[in-house]
Amino acid sequence: MSPDTGNKFTEGEDYSLSRYLKPDTPETNKIKSLQGKEYEYGDYLGTIEYSIARYFYENDRKIKDKDAVAALTNIKNNCDKKISFFKQGFEIEIIENLIELLDDEPISHHEFELAIDYVLEVIDNRSWMEDEQAYLKWATYAMGLFTEQESEEYEKNIKKFAAKIGLSSKHADLMLMKGDEEDYFEFVENYEAEDREELTEEELVTEMEKKFLSMPEDEKFDFLLENGSEFYELVGLYISDLSERGEFDKIQDLYEKLTEKYDDFLYLYVYMGGVYVEKDPALAKSYLEKALETLDRLDDLSDSTREMLRANFLNLIDRLE
DSSP states (O other): OOSOOOOTTTSSSOOBGGGGSBOOOHHHHTOOOOTTOTTTTHHHHHHHHHHHHHHHHHTOTTOOHHHHHHHHHHHHHTTTSBGGGSOTTHHHHHHHHHHHHHTTSOOBHHHHHHHHHHHHHHHHTTGGGSOTTHHHHHHHHHTTOSOHHHHHHHHHHHHHHHHHTTOOHHHHHHHTTOSOHHHHHHHHHHHHHSOOOOOOHHHHHHHHHHHHHHSOHHHHHHHHHHHTTTTHHHHHHHHHHHHHTTOHHHHHHHHHHHHHHSSSOHHHHHHHHHHTTTTOHHHHHHHHHHHHHHHTTOSSSOHHHHHHHHHHHHHHHHHHO
């Protein structure tokens, strides 16, 4: 919706938002929060969040979560002001969509304030994610406004971020709100309660390895399927561990699933070659030949690194013949 919408609520008589709200009653005043009442107030919460997401996606990709907080706070504190009081753009997008709903299904002033407070809490619950647009991007994703490609890229970035700070694929799903909302709020509270210091890259790798080794077996497998290309060292660690336990069927299962998901996974081929050097030299050679073929398709390697790896692979292949 563009700033000059021509909407019926901004033309002619200039009403206040409060005109569309019912008086408070003793019953509505007893409500302290809309937590647990999301279904009952879903239309109002959804209208607010959809308005925010659509404005971000269609009008201004530069706004930040703090701008959404400022807009909602201004609307909440000045709902008795005439609509012309609010700036054309972000605030008017939210107000006009709310008025359209409230005109048919009004709620009380107190309930309206609780709806605003609820969305403000949702925004705050994403403030820990090291992105000034964490909520805006999530809301746009959740509301289905992103293209398929944009959604895939968003999910990929969330999973990378989760892996970077040592969280499992289950936590990544919670961050994408694929799990229960109640579980997500609990997860955020637990995460924020931890004393997390800034780590160097080396310390982060060590911390990630510790977390990975402490995961249950099924979580390790799922984690690598989601984050294997990002944490390829852990793929090698896990394959080596499975090899020592003689679980080659599981190694093959992981290999097949990883190659379906990731293109040109160079180090996976190297790890697979190393595992089968003594057990099946011919199979080891075939994996190393795949690694050799992959080298020329990778754009992010320097010429010196590429040639060093090529020499190493050829040397290993010669020894297996």
